Amino acid sequence: MSAAMQTEINERLSKIPHPTAFLATVDQQGAPQVRPVTLMVCENKFYLATSSHTRKAIEIGNDSRVEFVTPLPEGQNTGYLRVMGHAERITDSRHALQVTQACDFPVDTYFGSVEAPGFFFCQVKPTRVEYMKPGNMRAIEVTDEYTA
Numbered sequence: 001m002s003a004a005m006q007t008e009i010n011e012r013l014s015k016i017p018h019p020t021a022f023l024a025t026v027d028q029q030g031a032p033q034v035r036p037v038t039l040m041v042c043e044n045k046f047y048l049a050t051s052s053h054t055r056k057a058i059e060i061g062n063d064s065r066v067e068f069v070t071p072l073p074e075g076q077n078t079g080y081l082r083v084m085g086h087a088e089r090i091t092d093s094r095h096a097l098q099v100t101q102a103c104d105f106p107v108d109t110y111f112g113s114v115e116a117p118g119f120f121f122c123q124v125k126p127t128r129v130e131y132m133k134p135g136n137m138r139a140i141e142v143t144d145e146y147t148a
Contacts, residue, residue, distance in 0.1 A: 074134035
C-alpha cells in the first residue's frame with residue numbers, strides 16, 4: 001500500500017470523533033456476535049475498551065478472533081475500513097493511558113481510570129485489512145501496512 005493510501009485512511013478516520021466500529025466476536029456456540037464499540041487508532045494500531053464484565057470481553061477472553069467494520073461516510077456515500085484479526089488484552093496501564101489520551105477516549109466518564117478493576121483494554125492485531133473509499137464499489141486489501 002502506498003503512503004498516500006495510508007494517509008487517506010488516517011485522514012478519514014481523524015475526521016470522525018470517536019469512530020464507531022461494529023465489532024464481531026465469537027460466542028461459546030461459535031456464532032458471531034456484533035455490536036458497536038468506539039474504535040481507537042494510534043500509530044496505525046487498533047484498540048478497543050470495554051468493561052471486563054461485558055459479553056464482548058468474556059467472548060474475547062474465550063476466543064480472541066474478532067472482526068470489525070468502521071463506516072467512513074462522505075456526503076451521500078459511505079466507505080469502510082474492515083479489520084479481521086485477534087484481540088490481545090493489554091494490562092499495562094501506562095500504555096492504555098497513552099492510547100486513550102491520544103484518542104481522547106473518555107475513560108474517566110465510563111470507567112473512572114485505566115487502572116479500574118473493570119477496565120478491559122485490547123489491541124486488535126490484524127490478519128487482514130480492507131479499505132473501501134466512499135463512492136467506490138470495491139474494497140482493496142491494505143493488510144501489509146498494518147501487519148508490518
